[in-house]
Amino acid sequence: MRKHASILQTLNIDHGELDACKRRQRMKVGFIGLGAMGSAMASNLVAAGYNVTVWNRSEAATEKLASLGAKVARTPDRAVQGDVLHSMLANDQSVRAVILDSGLLDTMDPGTVHINHATISIELVRQLAEEHAKRGLEYVAAPVFGRPDVAAAGKLNVLAAGKASAIEKVRPLLDVLASKVWPMGDTPERANAVKLAGNFMIVAAIESMAEASVLTQAYGVSAADFIELISTTLFASPVYQGYGKAMAEQRFTPPGFALPLGLKDVMLAQEAAHAEQVPMPLAGVLRDSLLEALADGAEGMDLSALARVSARRANLDRRNKS
Amino acid sequence: MRKHASILQTLNIDHGELDACKRRQRMKVGFIGLGAMGSAMASNLVAAGYNVTVWNRSEAATEKLASLGAKVARTPDRAVQGDVLHSMLANDQSVRAVILDSGLLDTMDPGTVHINHATISIELVRQLAEEHAKRGLEYVAAPVFGRPDVAAAGKLNVLAAGKASAIEKVRPLLDVLASKVWPMGDTPERANAVKLAGNFMIVAAIESMAEASVLTQAYGVSAADFIELISTTLFASPVYQGYGKAMAEQRFTPPGFALPLGLKDVMLAQEAAHAEQVPMPLAGVLRDSLLEALADGAEGMDLSALARVSARRANLDRRNKS
Amino acid sequence: MRKHASILQTLNIDHGELDACKRRQRMKVGFIGLGAMGSAMASNLVAAGYNVTVWNRSEAATEKLASLGAKVARTPDRAVQGDVLHSMLANDQSVRAVILDSGLLDTMDPGTVHINHATISIELVRQLAEEHAKRGLEYVAAPVFGRPDVAAAGKLNVLAAGKASAIEKVRPLLDVLASKVWPMGDTPERANAVKLAGNFMIVAAIESMAEASVLTQAYGVSAADFIELISTTLFASPVYQGYGKAMAEQRFTPPGFALPLGLKDVMLAQEAAHAEQVPMPLAGVLRDSLLEALADGAEGMDLSALARVSARRANLDRRNKS
Amino acid sequence: MRKHASILQTLNIDHGELDACKRRQRMKVGFIGLGAMGSAMASNLVAAGYNVTVWNRSEAATEKLASLGAKVARTPDRAVQGDVLHSMLANDQSVRAVILDSGLLDTMDPGTVHINHATISIELVRQLAEEHAKRGLEYVAAPVFGRPDVAAAGKLNVLAAGKASAIEKVRPLLDVLASKVWPMGDTPERANAVKLAGNFMIVAAIESMAEASVLTQAYGVSAADFIELISTTLFASPVYQGYGKAMAEQRFTPPGFALPLGLKDVMLAQEAAHAEQVPMPLAGVLRDSLLEALADGAEGMDLSALARVSARRANLDRRNKS
Structure with a gap:
């Protein structure tokens, strides 16, 4: 034992670190949904030493994770047999299909904590929370702010709402993903309301x-x-700098934040507002500007393509031509 | 001469600095309009060594400047007999009254540069530029971004549009006021359009x-x-942090940026947009929210009192009470 | 036969009328949904001589119809065993529950024509059309313009979209309900789009x-x-006169057109617009004004209670008090 | 005398009519502003037997009136030397130029009633009322609803606000122009507020x-x-039928109600609303839609060209092409 300790000392490893490392290896973590965001997040969990099993609808996305050391599940139910399940799916439809309608929850062990990172409707969050509770499963709503490069750097801002004990249990995992974890209380939908409000902003x-830019032009x-x-x-903040650069350069593809997803989020914010009778006049304007962008062919563009709509409204081209 | 030089050396003063200092003392600068902003700006010019003569409608505001070493003019025409005139008046009405309708321009020597820092309408800027040109006076539009505390620290962002030679001449004065001077070309109205666009934002x-805050509440x-x-x-930028703090604390007085002035600027932006046929749907919403705030008694409040309007629309109080 | 004819002559009945009357008695018509509108419409069908069987969720509403000569079905499936089914249900939820999720369509004979008078979403109309087609049932979308008193007078404007042969078959029934029937082609959703557009207007x-009224006040x-x-x-048209009277008299209850239903319809119009990428800036404003009315307690009021929102925004009371 | 009466009887003329006719001939009426509206109105006054002197900036428009029997004044001051002055000028600018800045009021005899039919700003009405009062002149604000064909038929709806005695005096003249005269009290600006509110509607x-039409398309x-x-x-009212017809036929020229004038009136309504702190969210939307129409070349078109803006927003053409 002494000898062992001295070897550790020689190797400059302390007991605490070793224990933490072992704990991570023992913790079995599932991860469902490997888009740009999910893939970066799951990679970080693997790199941190967790025992991660991933599943994704299209298999291509699993290869990178496998190469990093993750196990790959052929079906979602094989990814959820651990202590914790992360999911990062695209929208209400995907979450309904993969999590609710598939019967997946019935295959999970009571006590499992499901951390849902998706930006989804308040209505669906409420339904998910209820369905988890019925089965003795813990539900933590943990939507994130940050783009894929921020996720890759483990610097996301992670909101977290759910039972305090559940959040405490998964806190080390969230810390791997986040520059900061923002607790939002024990009602899961609060985290989602904040996420929708942030995206609206x-x-x-x-x-x-x-x-403003079209006016000055x-x-x-x-x-x-x-x-x-x-x-x-x-x-001088990330949002204005990031989207502003794209506007200044008139470079709207590839999308960082795809314009149709922006419309989806504004509409989810409007739905959330409707449910609580909160008028949001700016949201109505945003919805129409985004819709106008889509009608003009911005399906595959970035949110910053809103600049095209403003320019077209003012018929800015006639000035540039003359 | 050698002796003189060695004294300077002993005193740790170099020739360049001395020359610059003397140049400043020789440059006669007028400053009209000593509100919170103008007072801070004029003080910095005095502190930098310029020979400053100030005028203000109410005399009380001139005392501080006098104590710092400025000369005080009893009438505006005595403040404009120098090489350069700064003016920082509240709005179109004041500028019209003090600068145009008073005949002040006729009392100024050809070649004088007038630096107008006020946030005014495009229409008035055009008229001012024309009236100055007629009389051989130089007009530099130099609206600023920054609150009184920023002005006091000499850290304003100063826009500058006008003839290049005129801007070059007054550049040292602007540098005293600014953390950065932003040249906007030779058409004065451009600087004002940018200022209005910025305030709209x-x-x-x-x-x-x-x-967003009422939604999440x-x-x-x-x-x-x-x-x-x-x-x-x-x-994470000044605007959100400053006004956000006031909102979080529900502290809307005293105003930093008075709500009625915010409405004035949004309406000036709308006018500027109208003149160039630029639709600005957000501006329409902002105008009505500000008007609603005024109708509800926000005359003496800060712009952040827009939070009261959102809260009232959603009848947020009924929730807090229950 | 001759004798019979002379009796008819004596009674001042001609063969054509008699035949039409008999045809009506032979035509078995179901009617589901006896709210204020449905009740008035079904009554007219009974009065016109049709053999009508009605069903309504709450039985109370069936009594009046029974007293007029309608048969009353205990369950919906007993109301749909005729040649034609009318339904006039309140919203998407009711239509889904009663028509789709209940399995009712499976109990109907192929060839039956279902005339759906409800104001529902485009999405649901498409689904209904598909589900009817699968089972060999005919679907005619026939939303109506007109309030209960107009329905009682048989003076509705009835839109009708569906297969031409189906509309022809039920045309005599629609004529009983309508001052005019407006054919909208063979795609059912068109009638609903027109109805939503009309309610938006x-x-x-x-x-x-x-x-405008608050401005002039x-x-x-x-x-x-x-x-x-x-x-x-x-x-000088019905809409302005009807709602204008309520506004002038500040009499917002009982509702003619309930404000929450107005919001429902504006939101359905927005959904329909979203599906086809049609920006509708007025709709966004209307949604928020209606929401604001609800937040201020207009749940049980008429659409004309929008006047309360405008008055509150302008704080009109302070003027009246002073 | 008896003989005279019998002649009158023979000619089927009664004393009352004859007296009224003579009164009209004795009343000297000036009319300034012979656009499409003014010309039709002045013609009716001539036809009714009044002694009318007209003036218009461009002389061409006076010919028709001269041929009907009106006197033509070479300068405005010669048109105002009667008992009553009507004016029907295009906008604030014209009214200021012709009535206020020209010194015209100083040439009018005290007691003269000036009936101003123009759609102008509240601010200008107040100034006009004051300037008239100073000189002992009566000011009656009498804006009208109706297009040129309605004016020609003498079927306008005429609003009238001003001192009761003044309105009473000119009532016979207004009756010539109107199907109905709507008294709006003794504060002139009220009539203008109502006119602006009506045009906004x-x-x-x-x-x-x-x-709505683009949605259904x-x-x-x-x-x-x-x-x-x-x-x-x-x-089923004039506004929807008139402008609707133009929309259905895509016929936007020549303008009935020119789109730039519509924008002017919406902006005057917004100004009036601003002065009394009345939020009008619809007005904001209308302003931007009109501006967008102008930016897209609708300068010479009718208000119904708003349909082009809605269609462009939804990119309706792509559907029609496919």
Whole structure:
């Protein structure tokens, strides 16, 4: 024993770290949904030493994870037989299909904690919470702020709402993914309401930048000049800088935040607002601007393509031509 | 001469600095309009060594400047007999009254540069530029971003549009006021269009924060929690942090940016947009929210009082009571 | 035979009428949904001589029909065993529950024509059309314009979309209900799109009247004077006159067109618009005004209670008090 | 005398009529502004037997009136030397130029009644009322509803606000122009507020028809079919029928109500609303839709060209092409 200790000392490993490492290896973690976000998040969990089993609808996405050391499940039910399940699916439809309608919850052991990172409707969160509770499963709503590169760096802002004991249990996992974990109380839907409100604000910021930029262009100021000014002074923050750059460069593909997903989120915010009788006049404007962008062919573009709508409304081209 | 040089060396003063200092003392600068902003700006010019003569409608505001070493003019025409005139008046009405209708321009020497820092309408800027040109006066539009505390620290963002030679001449003065000077070309109205667009974006940011915050409050998340989250992550920039703090604390007086002035600026942005046929749907919403705030008694409040409008629309109180 | 004819002559009955009467008695008609509208419509069908069997969730509503000569079914499936089924249910939820999820369609004979008068979503219409087609049933979308008193007078405007042969077959029934039948082609959803567009226009008309009336009140013109003027001149039509009267008299209960149903219809119009990427900026404003009305307690009021929202926004009371 | 009476009897003329006729000939009436509306109105006054002197900026428009028997004044001051002055000028600018800045009021005899039919800003009405009062002149605000053909038929709806005695004096003249005169009290601006509110409602009706029509077109219903339905049922009134016809036929020139004038009136309504702190969310939407129409080249078109904006937003053409 002494000898063992001295070897550890020689190797510069302390007992605490070793124990934590072993705990991680013993913790079996499932991860469902390996899009750009999910893949980056699951990779970090593997890298942190967790025993991770992944599943994804299309198998291609699982290869990278397998190469990092994750187990790959052929069916979702084989990915959920651990202590914790993460899921990062695209929208209400996917979550309903994979989690609810498939009967997956019936295959999970009581006590399992399901951490749902998806941006989904309040209505679905409530239904999920209920269905988990019925089966003795824990449900933690944990939507995240951050793009894939932020996820890859383990620097997400992770919201977390659910039973305190469940959050405590999975806290080390969330810490792997996050620069900061933001507890939102024990009602899961709160985390989702905050996520929808945040995404609404992102779209509002982009629309305001689009309208302001077209106004100043009409007076002869280039989009690049205007956006450099406002995004390094009053609005020196990630949202304005990221989307502003795309606007200044008129580069709307490939999408960072796909415009149709932005519309989906604004509509989910409107639904959430409707359920609680909260008028949100800006949301109505955003919905229509996004719809107008889609009608004009922005299906595959980034949210910053809202700039195209503002420019078209003002018929900005006629000025540039003359 | 050698002796003189060695004294300077002993005193650790170099020739360049001395020359610059003398140049400043020789440059006669007028400053009209000593509100919170103008007072801070003029003080910095005095501190930098310029020979400053100030005028203000109410004399009380001139005392501080006098104590710092400025000359005080009894009438505006005595303040404009230098090389450069700064003016920082509240709105179109004041600028018309003090600068145009008073005949002040006729008392100025040809070649004088007038630096107008006010946030005014495009229409008035065009008229001012024309009236200055007629008389051989130089007009530089130089609206600023920053509150009084930023002005006091000499850290404003100063836009500058006008003839290049005129801007070059007054550049040292602007550098005293600014953390950065943003040249906007030789058409004065461009600087004002950018200023109006920026203020429009500020109001849009506040309205979006107000709506989002009421949505999340309806789901049980406190305004303080929500605003801390978004203003330290996605929107970690001065505008969201400053107004967000006021919202979180429900502290709307005294105003930093008075709500009626915010409405004035949104309406000026709408006017500028109208003149160039630029639809701005968000601006329409902001105008009505601000008007609703005024109708509900926010005359003396800060722009962040838009949060009261959102809360009233959703009848948020009934929830808090129950 | 001759003798028979002479008796008919004596009785002033001609063969054509008699035949039509007999045809009606032979035609078995089901009617599901006896709210204010459905009850008035079914009554007219009975009065016209059809052999009508009615069903309603709450039995109370069936008594009046029974007293007029209708048969009353205990369960929906007993009401649908005729040649034609009318249904007039309140919303998507009721239609799904009673028609789709109940298995009712499986109990109907191939060839039966189902005339659905409900104002429902495009999505549900498409699903209904498909489910009927699968089973060899005919689906005619026949939403109506008109309030209960108009229905009672048999003066509805009835839209009708579906297979031409099916519409022809039921045309005599529609004629009983309508002052005019408006054929909308063979795609059922078209009739529903028109109905939603019409209801959207009704709400827009009311909101515009509310805003205009508050503006003129702020200048000292009474709501009654303003509304009399516009609703007997420029806008001398049923919608402005009906809702205008309620506004002028500040009488918002009992509802003619319940405000929550108006919100439902505006949201269905928005959904229909979203599916086809049609921006509708007015619809966004209407949604929020209606939501604001509900947040302020207008749950049981008429659509004309939008006037309360406009008045509150302008804080009109402070003027009236002073 | 007896003989005279018997002649009158023979000629079927009664004393009352003769006296009224003589009174009219004795009343000297000035009329300034002979656009499409003014020309029709002045013609009716001449036809009714009044002694009318007209003035118009461009002389061409005076010829028709001269041929009907009006006197033509070379300068405005010669047109105002009667008992009553009508003016029907295009906008604030014209009214300011012709009535206020020209010194015209100083040439009028105290007691003269000026009936201003123009649709102008509240602010200008207040100023006009004050300037008239100072000089002992009576000011009656009498904006009208109705297009040129209605004016020609003497069937306008004429609002009238001003001192009761002044209105009484000119009532016979207004009756010549109107199917109905609507007294609006003694504060002139009230009549203008009502006029602006009415025009706002007209634009709102058109925009709602445009949006609804594009929605139904997206579902395959022709604009003609939809507009026939709604404008002969729910909205069977002049506004919907007139503008609806233009929309159905896609015929936007020549303008009945020119789109730029519609924008002017919406903006005047917004100004009036701003002055009294009345939020009008629909007005904001209308302003932007009109601006978008102008940016797309609708300068010379009718208000019904709002349909083009709705269609472009939804990119309706792609459907029609496919």
